[in-house]
Amino acid sequence: MKRFIAVLCLFALMSCGKESADMLVYNAAVYTVDSSFQVADAMVIKDGKILAVGKYNDLSDKYAAKEKMDAKGASVYPGFIDAHAHFVGYGSGLFKVDLLGTATWEEAVERVKAFAAAHPDLTWIQGRGWDQNKWPGKTYPTNELLNKAFPDKPVVLTRVDGHASIANQKALDLAGIKAGQTIVGGSIDVKNGVLTGLLIDNADNKVYDQIPAPSPALYTQWLQAAQKNCFAMGLTTITDCGLSYHDVDKIDSLQKAGKLDMRMYVMLSDNDENLAKYLKTGPYKTDKLYVRGFKVYADGALGSRGACLLHPYSDKPGWVGFLLRNPSHYDSVAKILAATDFQMCTHAIGDSANRVMLNIYNKYLKGKNDKRWRIEHAQIIHPDDFDLFGKASIIPSVQPTHATSDMYWAGERLGAERLKGGYAYKQLLEQNGWLPLGTDFPVEDISPFKTFLAAVVRKDATGFPAGGFQMENALSREETIRGMTIWAAKAGFLEKEVGSLEPGKLADFILLDKDLMKVAPDSILKVKVLATYVGGKKVF
Numbered sequence: 001m002k003r004f005i006a007v008l009c010l011f012a013l014m015s016c017g018k019e020s021a022d023m024l025v026y027n028a029a030v031y032t033v034d035s036s037f038q039v040a041d042a043m044v045i046k047d048g049k050i051l052a053v054g055k056y057n058d059l060s061d062k063y064a065a066k067e068k069m070d071a072k073g074a075s076v077y078p079g080f081i082d083a084h085a086h087f088v089g090y091g092s093g094l095f096k097v098d099l100l101g102t103a104t105w106e107e108a109v110e111r112v113k114a115f116a117a118a119h120p121d122l123t124w125i126q127g128r129g130w131d132q133n134k135w136p137g138k139t140y141p142t143n144e145l146l147n148k149a150f151p152d153k154p155v156v157l158t159r160v161d162g163h164a165s166i167a168n169q170k171a172l173d174l175a176g177i178k179a180g181q182t183i184v185g186g187s188i189d190v191k192n193g194v195l196t197g198l199l200i201d202n203a204d205n206k207v208y209d210q211i212p213a214p215s216p217a218l219y220t221q222w223l224q225a226a227q228k229n230c231f232a233m234g235l236t237t238i239t240d241c242g243l244s245y246h247d248v249d250k251i252d253s254l255q256k257a258g259k260l261d262m263r264m265y266v267m268l269s270d271n272d273e274n275l276a277k278y279l280k281t282g283p284y285k286t287d288k289l290y291v292r293g294f295k296v297y298a299d300g301a302l303g304s305r306g307a308c309l310l311h312p313y314s315d316k317p318g319w320v321g322f323l324l325r326n327p328s329h330y331d332s333v334a335k336i337l338a339a340t341d342f343q344m345c346t347h348a349i350g351d352s353a354n355r356v357m358l359n360i361y362n363k364y365l366k367g368k369n370d371k372r373w374r375i376e377h378a379q380i381i382h383p384d385d386f387d388l389f390g391k392a393s394i395i396p397s398v399q400p401t402h403a404t405s406d407m408y409w410a411g412e413r414l415g416a417e418r419l420k421g422g423y424a425y426k427q428l429l430e431q432n433g434w435l436p437l438g439t440d441f442p443v444e445d446i447s448p449f450k451t452f453l454a455a456v457v458r459k460d461a462t463g464f465p466a467g468g469f470q471m472e473n474a475l476s477r478e479e480t481i482r483g484m485t486i487w488a489a490k491a492g493f494l495e496k497e498v499g500s501l502e503p504g505k506l507a508d509f510i511l512l513d514k515d516l517m518k519v520a521p522d523s524i525l526k527v528k529v530l531a532t533y534v535g536g537k538k539v540f
Contacts (some may be wrong), residue, residue: 005127018064021046022536026056026480028071029515033074033078033485033500037478043076045507049537053501075430077481078501079236079508080118080448081488084376087230087240087264088247089162091222093442094229099157101486103134105141112157113149124211125150128158128442130166133303133409140189143168143197150452159302161443165204166197173205177222185324187306201300204509215224219250220259227262231540234447234510234529237263239438239492241345241376242295242456243262245277255288261534263508265492267293267345272331278470283341292493295376297324299353302379308348310382314415321350330360338371339363345374346521351382351421358388366394376509377427377440380414390431392400395491397436398425400454400475401444407460407469418428419470425455426473435475436491437483446486452516453524455480459523467486475516507536 027041030051042056044063052059097115102108108130116125123197126164132140146155146168158164164500167175172195179190188195199207214222230238240247243266254260268291275294278284283292295398299321300306305313308321330346337344337411343359349355361373369392378389378396389396403423429435439451453459455475458468470475475483489499498508511530519527532540 008065018428019051019062020061021051023067023069024059024063024065025069025071025076026060026091028074028076028511029500030076031078031481031517032502034482034502039402039483041188043509044499045536048537049502050355050503050505050507052079052503057327072363074513075510075517076501077234077510077512077516078485078499079510079532079534080234080484081237081239081486081494081499082235082438083239083436083483083491084231084241084399085238085441085446086162086165086242086443087226087238087262088222088251090229090442090446091224091226093128094225095218095222096127096425097125097157098127099127102130105130105132106145108157109149110145113196114153116150116153116397123153124171125153125155125159125472126211128162129160130458131158131303134357137500138409138446140168140198140500142197142432143195144410151232154210156204156208156211158255159301159304161303162307163201163301165207167193167204167207170536171210172197172236174210174401177203177206180458184326185322187322188251189206192420201306201322215289216250220254223251223254223262224259227260227324228540229446230262230535231532232529233448233449234532235262235446236508236510236532237265237489237492237494237498239267241264241267241347241489242297243267244271246289247275247505248289252286252289252484253283255286261288261537261539263288263494263498265293265494265535266291267343270294271298275336278342279336279340281519290492290494293374294333294337296330296346298321298330298346298348298357299477301349301528302349302354302410305413307380308356308367309350309380310352310355311413312328313413314411314418320352323353323356327356327360330357331363334360334364337373343372347374347376348378349377352417354378354381355385355388358385358394361394362392365394367392369393369479372491372493374436379422379427380418381424383421386421386424386427386431391429393432395432396433396437397438397491398423398426398428399440399444400425400451400480401437401439403458403469404454404460405444407465424473425475428477429479434487435479435488436485436488437480438488438539447525449525451529452477453521456481457524460522463522481516507533 189198
């Protein structure tokens with residue numbers, strides 16, 4: 001007994017003078033992603049924040065931690081941050097028909113039938129993910145099969161990019177859409193005087209306006225299901241691009257009630273309701289939520305030929321796409337936001353849409369600044385326009401998997417010369433010296449590892465193409481990690497809180513079984529998340 005007491009006393013003496021902590025992570029490769037991209041082997045956490053990062057022997061001598069976690073050689077990175085995604089939309093999509101990977105329109109309709117049979121109580125059938133570019137002939141579908149299968153129940157199916165939909169006749173009738181109608185920033189397809197059900201960009205708004213809002217319980221299910229999948233992928237902060245203030249209120253309530261741990265940076269959709277509410281109060285911030293951006297929509301998508309180009313599509317002579325609003329609208333929004341602390345974040349795909357927005361931004365930003373206005377996607381840029389980003393400190397926010405998804409057909413749309421200004425991430429990085437990366441999920445897969453593969457190797461999941469796609473615009477591994485962490489944080493004014501593993505910052509971090517800085521290219525997609533922590537709390 002005396003010996004036991006002596007040992008306890010000795011331990012107490014050894015601990016005397018040490019600072020208390022909650023957790024000591026050791027035997028790890030801790031990538032700080034600080035300014036010098038240091039690698040440590042241990043990290044100390046207290047009250048949800050990082051106390052210190054460094055050598056295990058030094059930290060164990062200085063801190064008395066309640067818990068010691070042996071990482072067993074795992075790589076530790078800051079929690080991944082998706083700089084452009086649709087968290088709420090992704091969550092809702094988990095409860096709709098999944099049309100990703102369908103090989104034909106007929107297969108898509110069969111999936112809809114199976115889903116409808118399994119959910120007979122639904123008043124509307126919704127789905128997302130079809131892509132005619134992956135089907136034989138690459139032609140748009142029409143709604144005859146849907147009309148036959150669902151004569152009395154409305155059905156609407158969104159294209160993978162969210163910029164086109166197919167609606168059955170019942171849905172069109174409920175929305176009051178008729179042949180011959182026109183709409184600014186949209187297209188209603190008609191053949192031989194009959195609606196085909198194809199609605200491009202703004203044309204499908206009336207259909208979606210008819211769909212009842214989800215119950216609070218269902219909305220909670222959406223977000224919790226989305227959060228679960230995000231944490232499993234090492235994502236700890238998500239930028240949700242284009243929500244209503246109603247969504248913000250619901251998210252805020254769920255976070256405060258402890259029902260949602262995901263950190264979120266929110267861009268509000270560009271509409272009068274959102275502007276009226278938030279321009280009065282200014283940005284809104286809590287420990288898990290930051291509302292500081294407005295998402296503006298310049299054009300559609302390249303895949304649906306809604307992107308606005310300077311010259312006609314190579315595979316559709318005479319057609320240049322369209323802007324979704326009159327140019328005067330974008331100018332007026334920029335003028336309003338320039339006098340506030342809000343970001344202007346504009347979806348722009350085509351070279352014409354990008355030029356219009358870059359010129360408007362430059363008009364109001366007037367040179368170098370720290371307002372961090374963003375161009376979301378910045379997908380096709382005319383060679384003469386790249387420097388417009390740097391001149392006004394405009395941030396190109398890009399999604400590398402768009403390149404590897406579009407590379408099969410983008411050349412057909414654009415032609416070889418114009419394609420050189422597409423998905424030009426290295427050129428865009430050079431403009432400001434930093435570049436936030438995202439996925440645009442559910443348009444693309446949620447996986448940040450696919451982002452890493454597409455940015456560094458410029459290949460898809462099958463290893464195509466052998467030499468990589470336009471490798472002159474590949475990013476280095478360090479640049480890509482920064483783009484998925486600290487630069488993504490900076491894009492949402494969160495770089496002082498998250499995005500790197502430094503003292504004083506929130507303890508959002510992940511453990512990986514393989515090191516992304518060293519893993520072979522063909523093993524990138526085999527990397528597994530072993531654990532995910534948000535504010536020092538294990539969430540996966």
